[in-house]
Amino acid sequence: MQSFFGLLRKIIQTGIGKTRLLMATLGLAIAMLLLLLAIQAHTDFDQLLHSQQNQNESADFLVINKKITNAMMGQPTKSEFSPEEIADIKKQSFTDAFGYITSNQFKVTAAAPGELHFYTDMFFESVPDAFIDVKNEDWKWNTGDNTIPIILPNDFLNLYNFGFALSQDLPQISQETVKALPMKITISKGLITQEFTGRIVGFSDRISSFLVPGNFMEWANQKFGNGEIAAPSRVIIKTKDPSNPILVQYLDDKGYTTNQDKIKYSKTKMIVQTIVSVIGFFGVILLLFALLVFSMFIQLVIASCKREIQLLVTLGTAPRQLRRYLMRQFIPLYIVTGIAALLVLAGLQWWASGILATHNMFVAPMLSVFTFGAAILVVLLVYIVNLLNVRKYVGEIS
Amino acid sequence: MARLRKKPGFLYITVMQIQLENLVPVPLRDKVLQRSSDIWNREVTFTPGHFVKIKAPSGTGKTTLIHYLYHIRYDYTGQVLVDGRLWQSYNKEVIATMRQQQVSVIFQDLRIFEQLTAEENIELKRVMISQPYCTTEKVKEMAARLNVTHVLSQSGKTLSYGERQRIAIIRALVQPFKWLIMDEPFSHLDNENAQRAADLIGEECRARGAGFILTDLDNDTRFAYDTHYNL
Numbered sequence: 226m227q228s229f230f231g232l233l234r235k236i237i238q239t240g241i242g243k244t245r246l247l248m249a250t251l252g253l254a255i256a257m258l259l260l261l262l263a264i265q266a267h268t269d270f271d272q273l274l275h276s277q278q279n280q281n282e283s284a285d286f287l288v289i290n291k292k293i294t295n296a297m298m299g300q301p302t303k304s305e306f307s308p309e310e311i312a313d314i315k316k317q318s319f320t321d322a323f324g325y326i327t328s329n330q331f332k333v334t335a336a337a338p339g340e341l342h343f344y345t346d347m348f349f350e351s352v353p354d355a356f357i358d359v360k361n362e363d364w365k366w367n368t369g370d371n372t373i374p375i376i377l378p379n380d381f382l383n384l385y386n387f388g389f390a391l392s393q394d395l396p397q398i399s400q401e402t403v404k405a406l407p408m409k410i411t412i413s414k415g416l417i418t419q420e421f422t423g424r425i426v427g428f429s430d431r432i433s434s435f436l437v438p439g440n441f442m443e444w445a446n447q448k449f450g451n452g453e454i455a456a457p458s459r460v461i462i463k464t465k466d467p468s469n470p471i472l473v474q475y476l477d478d479k480g481y482t483t484n485q486d487k488i489k490y491s492k493t494k495m496i497v498q499t500i501v502s503v504i505g506f507f508g509v510i511l512l513l514f515a516l517l518v519f520s521m522f523i524q525l526v527i528a529s530c531k532r533e534i535q536l537l538v539t540l541g542t543a544p545r546q547l548r549r550y551l552m553r554q555f556i557p558l559y560i561v562t563g564i565a566a567l568l569v570l571a572g573l574q575w576w577a578s579g580i581l582a583t584h585n586m587f588v589a590p591m592l593s594v595f596t597f598g599a600a601i602l603v604v605l606l607v608y609i610v611n612l613l614n615v616r617k618y619v620g621e622i623s
Numbered sequence: 624m625a626r627l628r629k630k631p632g633f634l635y636i637t638v639m640q641i642q643l644e645n646l647v648p649v650p651l652r653d654k655v656l657q658r659s660s661d662i663w664n665r666e667v668t669f670t671p672g673h674f675v676k677i678k679a680p681s682g683t684g685k686t687t688l689i690h691y692l693y694h695i696r697y698d699y700t701g702q703v704l705v706d707g708r709l710w711q712s713y714n715k716e717v718i719a720t721m722r723q724q725q726v727s728v729i730f731q732d733l734r735i736f737e738q739l740t741a742e743e744n745i746e747l748k749r750v751m752i753s754q755p756y757c758t759t760e761k762v763k764e765m766a767a768r769l770n771v772t773h774v775l776s777q778s779g780k781t782l783s784y785g786e787r788q789r790i791a792i793i794r795a796l797v798q799p800f801k802w803l804i805m806d807e808p809f810s811h812l813d814n815e816n817a818q819r820a821a822d823l824i825g826e827e828c829r830a831r832g833a834g835f836i837l838t839d840l841d842n843d844t845r846f847a848y849d850t851h852y853n854l
Contacts, residue, residue: 227743227746227750228750229747229750229751232739232743232746232747232750235738235739235743236736236738236739236747533736533738536734536736538715538719539693539695539722539728539734540722540734540747540748540751540794541719541720541721541722541723541748541751541798542719542751543715543716543719543720543723544715544716544719545716545719546719546751620715623715
């Protein structure tokens with residue numbers, strides 16, 4: 226014989242609003258597709274950006290300083306960061322690590338050895354070792370050592386080799402040669418002077434400055450400086466995503482600048498984020514409409530079978546049984562819709578990843594975990610909203 | 624009676640004592656208070672297991688009383704107590720469980736689903752509980768006793784009143800109950816069929832140790848009634 230639900234099927238005709246149910250399901254499918262598309266696109270773009278920019282590293286370093294304006298010229302303290310400003314930078318969500326760039330408070334001159342007849346005034350800066358991209362065993366200094374390890378910016382050597390040397394008929398110098406050249410470094414304050422041998426131990430792409438170890442800087446600033454700890458005018462931060470629009474906005478708002486090249490993806494990212502947000506927004510709106518139509522459908526079915534449902538309840542059918550029966554009509558719809566949306570999207574993703582791969586851009590051919598998670602969440606949301614509706618309307622007439 | 628948790632689906636082990644306290648239907652108030660009645664505006668206790676006959680001339684609120692007892696109408700003053708508690712104090716799920724396992728009903732207007740066959744109408748009630756009280760063979764046997772075997776596969780729409788009444792009787796008897804509430808259950812049956820139905824009902828009640836409350840217009844001797852009331 227037939228089951229109880231089988232008999233209920235003959236009494237509670239869910240066929241009455243078939244078009245409505247179809248519309249609701251279609252709406253749900255499109256809404257789900259848009260929403261998941263937005264989430265997947267977001268993930269894909271993140272993947273594209275990061276795999277391009279930092280092939281190995283998951284973090285980037287930004288040297289930040291205040292923009293020098295005409296009004297500030299001649300007032301060096303105006304380019305210094307106050308303790309409050311520093312605290313503010315430290316507490317931003319994009320700041321993973323923070324370091325000061327310490328400048329020298331003494332005079333430095335450098336002279337090339339032997340025949341090169343090279344002599345120049347210069348400066349030093351130091352940053353915490355964690356921020357330096359040159360890993361070298363020689364990068365250390367102990368009190369009493371007469372040799373100072375120095376890191377040069379890569380750009381500096383390039384400027385010399387391709388700008389200066391060519392035009393002045395001077396020899397171009399390789400990195401190895403520079404590393405082999407001992408420089409005569411003289412630091413002084415007034416009449417007190419001390420000579421050191423400077424040795425280039427590496428070239429940095431990250432920090433455009435002449436770097437010496439932090440403990441040397443501390444020692445020398447104490448011995449040759451004015452004893453006061455100067456406020457830093459350049460700081461360095463470690464951040465996961467230099468194209469983070471929040472970061473770029475923050476720098477802009479505060480009048481800080483940094484290496485613009487590093488943050489150039491920010492604008493693209495913002496445009497993509499806007500488009501993705503708009504798609505997601507439409508997805509949410511459509512989802513709301515789908516829920517509304519579902520709710521109307523439930524109302525219609527229950528209203529059209531009001532007498533039958535009331536008789537069922539009179540005969541002893543529990544509201545719980547009615548709810549279970551009604552929800553059983555809907556649940557397969559959500560699940561099929563969810564799976565269909567995921568399948569379509571998986572196809573799209575696979576196809577897009579193939580096309581992008583021919584342009585040397587790599588995104589995963591599979592959907593992200595977030596997309597699956599979102600699909601489950603949407604199905605759950607629709608289920609809960611419909612259950613509440615069924616509960617409400619069944620409760621009203623039973 | 625200790626109250627058991629009102630978890631839906633739980634089998635109530637109760638005696639299902641039904642008490643009326645000064646029950647007066649609001650629409651019939653004046654009419655009811657003018658004449659004397661054994662039921663209206665009195666204290667009445669229906670003893671579980673008793674066969675109760677309520678004789679009720681037309682217009683005295685017979686069907687209204689049945690609906691109050693089965694808790695599908697509430698327009699009264701006074702109280703209907705089930706196991707010492709107001710009907711209103713039970714929630715919908717518990718009431719559903721009681722209607723599945725404690726109290727059964729035969730309405731005067733029969734209330735057969737027209738979109739189902741006669742057999743499906745009975746089956747609906749039989750499989751409403753997850754562990755059906757009686758087998759399909761038992762249903763066939765009851766149908767045979769009431770001479771309705773030939774209409775079992777007919778749609779509810781095409782059944783005559785007499786056939787509907789017998790289907791409604793069988794439907795009321797496929798579930799467990801402590802009380803069977805009947806509103807003129809033989810009104811559409813000839814004497815022979817009425818007696819067959821009455822015998823079946825009496826047997827089924829005794830098998831369950833259950834009582835019934837039957838309302839009718841006239842006196843009759845179809846059952847060995849324990850109690851008589853005049854409405």
